[in-house]
Amino acid sequence: MGATDFAGAPPRGATGSSSPATLAQPTNSAATDRQAEYRSLMRKWWFGAAVGAPTMVLSYPWLIPGLRDVFPRGSEQLWWLWVAMGIASLAVIAYSGNQFFTGAWEALRHRSANMHTLIAIGTGTAWVYSTVALLVPQLFPSAEMADVYYDVTVVVTALVVLGMAMEVKARGRTSEAIEKLIGLQPRTARVVRDGAETEIPIEGVVVGDIVVVRPGAKIPVDGMVVLGASAVDESMITGESMPVAKGPDDEVIGATMNTTGSLRFRATKVGADTALATIVRMVGDAQASRVPIQRIVDVVSSYFTPAVVILSILGFVIWYDVGPAPAFTYATIVAVTTLIIACPCALGMATPMSLTTGVGLAAGHGILIRSGDALQAAKKIDTVVLDKTGTITVGKPAVTDVVAADGFEVDAILALAAAAERDSEHPLAAAIVDGAAERGLSPPEASRFEAVPGHGIRAWLGERRVLVGKRAFLEAGGVKAAVLEAEAARLADEGKTPVYVALDDRVAGLVAIADPVKDDSAAAIAALRRLGLQVVMITGDNRRTADAIARRVGVDRVLAEVLPQDKAHEVRTLQLEGRTVAMVGDGINDAPALAQADVGFAIGTGTDVAIEASDVTLISGSLRGVVSAIAISRATMRNVHENLFGAFVYNGLGLPVALGVLYPFVGLLLSPILAALAMSFSSVTVISNANRLKRFRLKEVAS
Amino acid sequence: MTPDQILVTVGGLAAAAGVAWFFWFKRSPGVRASTVSDGYQEVMILVKGGYTPDTIRVAAGRPVRLLFRREETAACSEQVVLPDFGKSAPLPTGTVVPIEFMPGEPGEHEFTCQMGMLRGRILVEAV
Numbered sequence: 064m065g066a067t068d069f070a071g072a073p074p075r076g077a078t079g080s081s082s083p084a085t086l087a088q089p090t091n092s093a094a095t096d097r098q099a100e101y102r103s104l105m106r107k108w109w110f111g112a113a114v115g116a117p118t119m120v121l122s123y124p125w126l127i128p129g130l131r132d133v134f135p136r137g138s139e140q141l142w143w144l145w146v147a148m149g150i151a152s153l154a155v156i157a158y159s160g161n162q163f164f165t166g167a168w169e170a171l172r173h174r175s176a177n178m179h180t181l182i183a184i185g186t187g188t189a190w191v192y193s194t195v196a197l198l199v200p201q202l203f204p205s206a207e208m209a210d211v212y213y214d215v216t217v218v219v220t221a222l223v224v225l226g227m228a229m230e231v232k233a234r235g236r237t238s239e240a241i242e243k244l245i246g247l248q249p250r251t252a253r254v255v256r257d258g259a260e261t262e263i264p265i266e267g268v269v270v271g272d273i274v275v276v277r278p279g280a281k282i283p284v285d286g287m288v289v290l291g292a293s294a295v296d297e298s299m300i301t302g303e304s305m306p307v308a309k310g311p312d313d314e315v316i317g318a319t320m321n322t323t324g325s326l327r328f329r330a331t332k333v334g335a336d337t338a339l340a341t342i343v344r345m346v347g348d349a350q351a352s353r354v355p356i357q358r359i360v361d362v363v364s365s366y367f368t369p370a371v372v373i374l375s376i377l378g379f380v381i382w383y384d385v386g387p388a389p390a391f392t393y394a395t396i397v398a399v400t401t402l403i404i405a406c407p408c409a410l411g412m413a414t415p416m417s418l419t420t421g422v423g424l425a426a427g428h429g430i431l432i433r434s435g436d437a438l439q440a441a442k443k444i445d446t447v448v449l450d451k452t453g454t455i456t457v458g459k460p461a462v463t464d465v466v467a468a469d470g471f472e473v474d475a476i477l478a479l480a481a482a483a484e485r486d487s488e489h490p491l492a493a494a495i496v497d498g499a500a501e502r503g504l505s506p507p508e509a510s511r512f513e514a515v516p517g518h519g520i521r522a523w524l525g526e527r528r529v530l531v532g533k534r535a536f537l538e539a540g541g542v543k544a545a546v547l548e549a550e551a552a553r554l555a556d557e558g559k560t561p562v563y564v565a566l567d568d569r570v571a572g573l574v575a576i577a578d579p580v581k582d583d584s585a586a587a588i589a590a591l592r593r594l595g596l597q598v599v600m601i602t603g604d605n606r607r608t609a610d611a612i613a614r615r616v617g618v619d620r621v622l623a624e625v626l627p628q629d630k631a632h633e634v635r636t637l638q639l640e641g642r643t644v645a646m647v648g649d650g651i652n653d654a655p656a657l658a659q660a661d662v663g664f665a666i667g668t669g670t671d672v673a674i675e676a677s678d679v680t681l682i683s684g685s686l687r688g689v690v691s692a693i694a695i696s697r698a699t700m701r702n703v704h705e706n707l708f709g710a711f712v713y714n715g716l717g718l719p720v721a722l723g724v725l726y727p728f729v730g731l732l733l734s735p736i737l738a739a740l741a742m743s744f745s746s747v748t749v750i751s752n753a754n755r756l757k758r759f760r761l762k763e764v765a766s
Numbered sequence: 767m768t769p770d771q772i773l774v775t776v777g778g779l780a781a782a783a784g785v786a787w788f789f790w791f792k793r794s795p796g797v798r799a800s801t802v803s804d805g806y807q808e809v810m811i812l813v814k815g816g817y818t819p820d821t822i823r824v825a826a827g828r829p830v831r832l833l834f835r836r837e838e839t840a841a842c843s844e845q846v847v848l849p850d851f852g853k854s855a856p857l858p859t860g861t862v863v864p865i866e867f868m869p870g871e872p873g874e875h876e877f878t879c880q881m882g883m884l885r886g887r888i889l890v891e892a893v
Contacts (some may be wrong), residue, residue: 088880096839096844096858096859097844099839100839100840100841103839162840165815165839166815168815169814169816170815170816171813172815172816173815173817173818173820174788174792175789175884175885176789177883177884178883179815201778203772207810225842230841231841232839240884302882347854347856348852348853348854351845351847351851351855351880352852352854353806353847353848355883358884361878361882364881364883365882366790366883369785369786369788369789369790372785373782373785373786376778376781376782376785377778377782378780379774379778380774380775383771383774383775383778384771384774384775394774407883411881411882411883412881415880415881434852455808486801546841713865722842
């Protein structure tokens with residue numbers, strides 16, 4: 064969609080994770096960087112706090128009973144004490160606060176301003192004021208004005224540094240999801256080389272290698288099973304909690320956990336091509352993408368910091384001109400408080416933090432949300448179009464019922480049908496042969512076949528003739544089939560295709576074939592409707608079959624007899640009705656419809672996760688993933704709005720209060736130290752709220 | 767009004783105007799990306815409190831490779847995002863991270879840190 068054209072084109076290279084060896088590196092070192100940053104900030108905080116505590120006390124010794132006599136106002140010992148505090152606070156600025164000054168300077172060179180600019184000016188002003196008051200008190204008309212504010216410099220620096228440390232810590236938690244994914248990759252693989260099993264590093268596995276997986280071991284790369292049978296726990300990738308049975312020709316996904324059996328499989332995707340590597344890349348890109356609402360925030364934040372500087376200058380002027388005495392002191396305090404309380408960080412982090420957490424949360428459920436655009440769009444949808452085949456149903460026809468006429472056994476009928484259909488290429492034939500095999504039947508060997516395309520098949524078992532096909536086909540062969548007509552009509556009403564079976568001149572029974580509905584489809588559709596969405600089923604089936612399935616799963620609306628190429632057009636028609644449409648399909652046959660929809664969901668992609676047409680990819684085949692994806696999108700967007708609301712309200716209330724708007728009415732004026740507390744608290748709150756998303760439980764799905 | 771009040775008022779207003787001018791009315795001519803042997807237009811960008819250079823001129827229709835080198839540990843700049851091209855990359859301190867994209871039509875695009883505090887511009891010019 065739109066600007067992501069370039070993003071999709073080269074599948075790798077974009078984020079530098081083009082070789083298997085580099086998969087784990089970028090984020091790992093980001094975590095190391097973060098650790099180092101956290102430790103350094105905490106050291107700075109402790110130093111600031113150690114100097115800050117005595118400074119706070121000694122700045123106002125006349126307020127403390129014991130010290131009042133030792134350091135009386137205007138005494139020489141107090142002056143020396145303040146000189147010592149001035150030097151100590153300079154040390155705090157130089158060590159704990161140096162990033163504010165270097166950051167402000169770097170930003171200034173780019174003619175831009177940021178949080179560092181505000182804190183540097185604020186704490187710097189307080190220090191310079193105090194130092195001037197200390198060295199040349201004669202500049203100040205009253206002795207009260209010549210008080211020092213070193214405590215502001217020290218405590219504000221310490222508190223903001225502590226806030227930054229907590230922020231770094233919380234940031235790490237928001238990206239836990241992707242680190243967990245990276246951590247899933249096993250380090251080694253057992254492959255068959257020169258006829259012997261050897262353990263080699265994962266980077267050494269090439270496409271075509273036969274990989275051996277022991278019970279309880281991790282599957283190292285993506286591949287296709289050639290030998291063995293086992294159940295594989297794929298929950299870490301697909302979000303499905305039940306282990307999946309695997310046998311020859313089944314696809315296995317790297318990083319999933321083998322349970323009790325042994326498997327040998329042929330590697331089909333290795334290194335940066337594996338599902339896991341693609342997932343990591345997609346999640347990383349999505350986490351760094353922008354939610355459309357962010358564009359408004361970007362405009363605001365590009366003006367924010369300089370605007371705060373201007374506000375604080377104007378605040379100074381107003382307090383100097385009309386404020387109470389000592390005007391210069393009040394004006395300075397107001398200007399410093401204003402600079403410190405403004406928190407561009409809360410504003411800037413509100414959206415990205417929620418997006419990172421939300422996308423990570425979804426990935427943990429086997430749902431890959433491609434971008435912030437998809438997330439915001441998924442929140443708005445009111446209609447979900449489900450492609451029937453492969454989405455609501457399994458996508459593979461199977462025998463559902465066998466009806467026996469008088470004198471025949473159910474198993475015998477299926478065996479006869481399977482014998483006749485064994486070499487047929489008709490899709491229903493495969494269902495019958497598989498159905499017989501599943502029931503453990505061994506169909507007799509047929510000696511001769513004749514297929515009549517569009518009608519049925521004629522086969523001979525020795526001297527006996529078997530007819531399998533439509534009723535008219537049997538009757539043309541001289542078999543009376545009217546006795547089963549009522550049963551056939553009932554099966555057809557249930558959306559199944561009845562096939563007649565006759566032995567010699569007698570009708571033996573019916574085999575009903577249908578594309579079975581997935582176990583959890585009805586529950587998932589009910590959950591979608593509970594979310595207030597209209598559910599539409601789209602299918603190429605005839606109306607009768609379509610209606611039968613629709614009744615079973617409970618959709619609101621059925622679009623039947625739609626040719627595959629017309630699906631996109633049907634989606635467009637729904638959009639013209641004013642609906643915001645999500646389309647759910649397999650991502651290959653439905654690609655145009657997925658692209659047309661406001662949000663395209665590709666379902667059941669397995670290892671083929673990078674489906675271009677989709678905005679959301681569901682690795683597992685369960686429709687519940689759609690419910691989870693929509694629920695997570697809604698929760699994430701709600702979180703974004705909460706954060707933005709919080710950040711705007713905080714700044715919108717904090718700035719006027721710091722400027723002293725309330726002073727004329729209730730005499731309220733914030734101290735810079737309180738402002739620093741509020742500022743640190745607000746940015747930590749935003750991140751904590753984003754982290755709260757992680758505790759989001761998919762209760763709608765569970766019920 | 768006393769003379770000192772007049773002085774503070776005039777000085778304050780001048781300072782406010784100066785701040786507005788300094789931060790909001792900047793235009794830099796930018797740095798033109800140089801074409802390297804593999805046909806990419808390449809430019810090295812230092813990430814330290816901002817992007818240096820922060821305005822990059824490239825020719826439309828030819829691939830671009832931006833080489834980011836982050837020289838600070840402040841968490842703010844740990845990721846760079848090119849929203850218009852759907853690209854992003856984490857920037858570990860001290861490592862050169864390439865980002866490649868294809869500028870289509872002439873126009874102006876942004877690159878920013880994740881929170882949009884650091885900003886740079888890419889000017890795509892007609893050839």
